[in-house]
Amino acid sequence: MTDVNSNPETGQEPSRRDFIYIAAIGATAVGGVFAIWPFIDQMNPAADTLAEATTELNIGQMDDGMEMTVMFRSRPHFVRKRAQSEIESARSVDVSSLPDRLARNANLDAGAPATDENRSALTAALDDGVSVDDGVRAAMLVTSANCTHLGCVPTEGAGDYGAWFCPCHGSHYDFAGRIRRGPAPENLPIPPMTFISATTLRLG
Amino acid sequence: MSGPSTYEPKSGFTRWLDTRLPIARLGWDSFVDFPTPRNLNYWYTFGGILTVCLMVQIVTGIVLAMHYVPHIDYAFDSVERIDRDVNFGWLLRNIHANGASMFFLAVYLHMFRGLYYGSYKAPRELLWILGVVIYLLMMAAAFLGYVLPWGQMSYWGAMVITNLFGALPLIGGPVTEWLWGGFSIGNATLNRFFSLHYLIPFIIAGVVGLHVWALHVPGNNNPTGLNVKTKNDTLPFHPYYTAKDGFAIVLFLLLFAFFVFYWPDALGHADNYIEANPLVTPAHIVPEWYLLPFYAILRAVPDKLGGVILMFGAIAVLFVLPWLDTSKVRSLRYRPLARWFFFFFVIACLGLGWAGQALPDNKVPVLGAIGMDFLLLGRLLTIYYFAYFLVILPVLGFIEKPTARPASIEDSVLGTGKKTDTGGTASSPPAAAPAE
Numbered sequence: 001m002t003d004v005n006s007n008p009e010t011g012q013e014p015s016r017r018d019f020i021y022i023a024a025i026g027a028t029a030v031g032g033v034f035a036i037w038p039f040i041d042q043m044n045p046a047a048d049t050l051a052e053a054t055t056e057l058n059i060g061q062m063d064d065g066m067e068m069t070v071m072f073r074s075r076p077h078f079v080r081k082r083a084q085s086e087i088e089s090a091r092s093v094d095v096s097s098l099p100d101r102l103a104r105n106a107n108l109d110a111g112a113p114a115t116d117e118n119r120s121a122l123t124a125a126l127d128d129g130v131s132v133d134d135g136v137r138a139a140m141l142v143t144s145a146n147c148t149h150l151g152c153v154p155t156e157g158a159g160d161y162g163a164w165f166c167p168c169h170g171s172h173y174d175f176a177g178r179i180r181r182g183p184a185p186e187n188l189p190i191p192p193m194t195f196i197s198a199t200t201l202r203l204g
Numbered sequence: 205m206s207g208p209s210t211y212e213p214k215s216g217f218t219r220w221l222d223t224r225l226p227i228a229r230l231g232w233d234s235f236v237d238f239p240t241p242r243n244l245n246y247w248y249t250f251g252g253i254l255t256v257c258l259m260v261q262i263v264t265g266i267v268l269a270m271h272y273v274p275h276i277d278y279a280f281d282s283v284e285r286i287d288r289d290v291n292f293g294w295l296l297r298n299i300h301a302n303g304a305s306m307f308f309l310a311v312y313l314h315m316f317r318g319l320y321y322g323s324y325k326a327p328r329e330l331l332w333i334l335g336v337v338i339y340l341l342m343m344a345a346a347f348l349g350y351v352l353p354w355g356q357m358s359y360w361g362a363m364v365i366t367n368l369f370g371a372l373p374l375i376g377g378p379v380t381e382w383l384w385g386g387f388s389i390g391n392a393t394l395n396r397f398f399s400l401h402y403l404i405p406f407i408i409a410g411v412v413g414l415h416v417w418a419l420h421v422p423g424n425n426n427p428t429g430l431n432v433k434t435k436n437d438t439l440p441f442h443p444y445y446t447a448k449d450g451f452a453i454v455l456f457l458l459l460f461a462f463f464v465f466y467w468p469d470a471l472g473h474a475d476n477y478i479e480a481n482p483l484v485t486p487a488h489i490v491p492e493w494y495l496l497p498f499y500a501i502l503r504a505v506p507d508k509l510g511g512v513i514l515m516f517g518a519i520a521v522l523f524v525l526p527w528l529d530t531s532k533v534r535s536l537r538y539r540p541l542a543r544w545f546f547f548f549f550v551i552a553c554l555g556l557g558w559a560g561q562a563l564p565d566n567k568v569p570v571l572g573a574i575g576m577d578f579l580l581l582g583r584l585l586t587i588y589y590f591a592y593f594l595v596i597l598p599v600l601g602f603i604e605k606p607t608a609r610p611a612s613i614e615d616s617v618l619g620t621g622k623k624t625d626t627g628g629t630a631s632s633p634p635a636a637a638p639a640e
Contacts (some may be wrong), residue, residue, distance in 0.1 A: 040382075043511060049386045069483050074388045076483045145483075146388075149508055150367040152360060152485040167487050169503055172563055175310060185508050 033069055035204035054202060059140065067156055071143055072203045074189060076145035076153055078164070079201075082175055086163070087139060090116040092178040098187075099179050105190040118199030119143075119176040124193035124201065132195045142203065143188035164188075210237045229629075234420055239438035240445050243425035243617045248424070249452030257307040258412065262405050264300040268293075272352065274398035276391045279354035280479040298468040299460075302344050305471045306460045306496035310489065311339060320546060322534030323425040329526035330419040334411055336522045348401035350492060354394065355476030359490045362389050362397070368502075369507040388482065406493045428609065428616045429534025430618035437613035487561060496560030497553055500582040501589070503564055514586070521593045528593055530601025533609070541604045542597070549592045552585045559585065575611055 055072040057079055062068070065083035069076050081092075095101055095113050100153035102111065103118040107125065112118050126132065145153050152168035157164025161180055166173075171182030174178035178187040194202045208332050211232040213219040218228055286293035315335070316323055324332035351362045366383050370376040385392030396431050423432060433437055439445070446613040463470065471493060475486045505511035508517050521528075536543045559582035568576045610616035 043385055045384075045386045046380050046392070049390075049392070071482070072384060074390055074482075146363075151363040151370075151484065152489065155485075155487070156296055167485060168360075168489055183503075183506055183511065 014126045017148070020117065022030065022122075027151065033160055053092060056196070056202045057142075057201045057203065059136075069153075070203075073175040077203070078141070078143050078145045078156075078177070078188075079174075080141045081136075082139045082141055084139075086117065089161075090119075090174055090178075093178075099181075100187045102184065102187070103190070104187045106192045107190065114176070114178055119175060119178065121193060121201065122196075123198065124195055127196045130195050130197055132198050137195075138197075140201065141175070141177060142193055142201070143190050145188075147171055148179065148186040148188060149182070149184035155189055171186075206523045234416070234441075235446075236440065236442040238420065238441040239423065239435070241424050241432060241437060241613050242439045243426050243428065243613050244424060244445065244448070245427055246448075246452055247313070247317040248261070248426075250310050250317065250450050251419075252449035253453055254307070254314060255412070256456075257303060258405065258408060261297065261303050261307060264296050264303065265402070265405065268296055268300055269402060270295075271321055272398075274352065274355060275548040276394055276480070276610050279352060279394060283353045283391070295464070296465045296485075302460065302468060302471060303461045303492065304349065305463070305492070306456070307342065308346070310456065311342060312494070315339070316550060319549075320536050321351035321427055322429050322525045322529070322531075322536065325529065325534050326526070328425060329350050331415065331422070332526055333523055333636065334415045334418055336519070338408055338415060339522075340519060341404055341411065343405040344494065345401060345408065346494070348397045348404070351394065351397050352401060353476060353482045356478045356480055356484075356486050357473045357489065357584060359389060359482070360485055361491055362393065364489065366393075368512045368515075369564045371512045373509070400568045423604045425534065426613060427537060428613055430475075430536070430613050430616070433612055435612070441450045455507055484528050487635045490561050493557065493561070496558075497556035497589075498560075500556040500560035501586045503560075503579065504582045504586040514590075518589060521590065525593060527595075529597040529599075530599075531603070531604065531606070532555070533606045538609050539600070539604055540607055542600050545592060545600070547594050548588065552588045552592070556582060556589065 017071060021055075037141050039081065040131040044071055045184070053073055055070060057070060057077075059079070059081065062079075062081040064081055065086065067078060067080040070079055071145055095115055101114050103111060103114045103123075105123055106120055108118055117123075119139070119141065121137045121142065122134070124137065124140075137187070147154055147168065148167040149166065149169055152165035152166050154166040154173060161174040163175045164173040164177070165171070166182065169183050171184035172180050173184075173188060174180050177190070179185070191203045196202050209229055209232075211222075211229040213228070215224045221227070222229055268286065271282060271286050271293060273279055283297070286297050288294070290296075292372075299378055318332060318335070347361070347365060351358045366380055366389065370380045371377060371382060380389065383393070384390065385396060453476035473490065473492075475489075490496065501518050502511045502515040505514050511620075531539060531542065532537055537547055559578045562578040564577065564582070566578050568578055571581070577621050
């Protein structure tokens, strides 16, 4: 069959029919990619999951050295009112010697150093008219309770630094929730915090 | 599936069918008159055993899905209900749960068989690669299935494995949330895991079809590694190998039944009878036994991303194995050096499993006296695992002197005693012509 659009001498010139083939295949490929996207995106968190949640904590009853684990945005978090000795042990460390030197604190800039002050509730916002004792703010530590290695919940009061030890693959954290030894790459992240009264801390 | 067909339809109906849908011809040529090397030993029965395993998992899985509820509030209770209240539910669940272990036991023996007799070498590279694809799909199906009972090991195993993807640079976080469908493992995760767990066995069945097809083009390898040269080298698949496979399947089912009826929880973990609790990680989490070697490799690296890369690399290396082994001789029967390295490789795999189930800081029995803990053991064996594929097999092909091989498959069985000369070097291979 003779293609009336091809060059009669060579038969090789791109013809208008070739152009239609290329255009049709191209449109199908692009359309195919668009059609696949809903099937991929449906697996991302749904709107109700994304709806931002907050958790309010009553810390007025906490004694020094007391810890509780709370759920915030479907993940466990450590809430610890640290004893004076624990704060001192965390403050005695030189930040430059840490495996992860960043504070990983949602209340601070991404580049803030991982000093104990930058990890504690001293960085929490204060609602208008609320005043909280500096000693309480310095003692309070709120961090994610999922090890930054593979997500296990570290055990309290264990490991080389006496604070948290992850039983799954052996990561040791100190009393500021900073990774000190083991496979975990980062310090335990700190969620956004606001004191809405002298004894109530809101996460999120 | 290849070569001239010997099928002759005998009745009017089969003649009518043969000109429209030659399915009887396909079955005859593939599983009745298929020419099979006459010297296959019992290591060659695991293909048939694995087919049985896949069918058992699919049938028990379909009926279990009639009673299971994929919701975080009901999943654990629905599995307990299957065990206690559903008619024969205890039996079906024990078959399905132990069936996964039996499946992996058979696939590991099948794979070691292929490694020993050089079944991955030309012209069977694609056959081997399709097998590794099936193995990967099996691991995915087993992992997803282990999450469904929603016990503590289910939950924390899923947490660890999904977090592996968080090690990827830049896209790690979004990919992990995409897998979870939330900010952590939750109901969305359980739902999709159930959906995919139901899907994957059918994909496996499809790839098994390709695997059998790729087997039937070059035909079976055999313990001598020699090519089939004459009709005297082969026997028809039926009745010789249907009977041999059938006997092996019966023996295998005896072992299977022993676990199902007398020791159903031996291969599981007691912590999985505690309902999932996002606040408490069990003191010692381990995967199922068949994934322990990879867990040991993951832990052998002190870096998160490095450990993940090495763990996936342990499987990726299998895909390129046909091009890493430089020896022209297939079967390790005639490779005196490679055989020893292979036996150490088997021991290394078992040792990695041993290291995978232990706490990394615990001392190894006996060797602990010289300061060997399980972390160090895992590291040494990880090095050997990769060295076997990346250094030993490539180098041995050049320096090893193979021993004398029989003149033919027929000769190796009927023993006329003729031998080929040793060839002097590995560069005088058995004829590389296709099997037929």
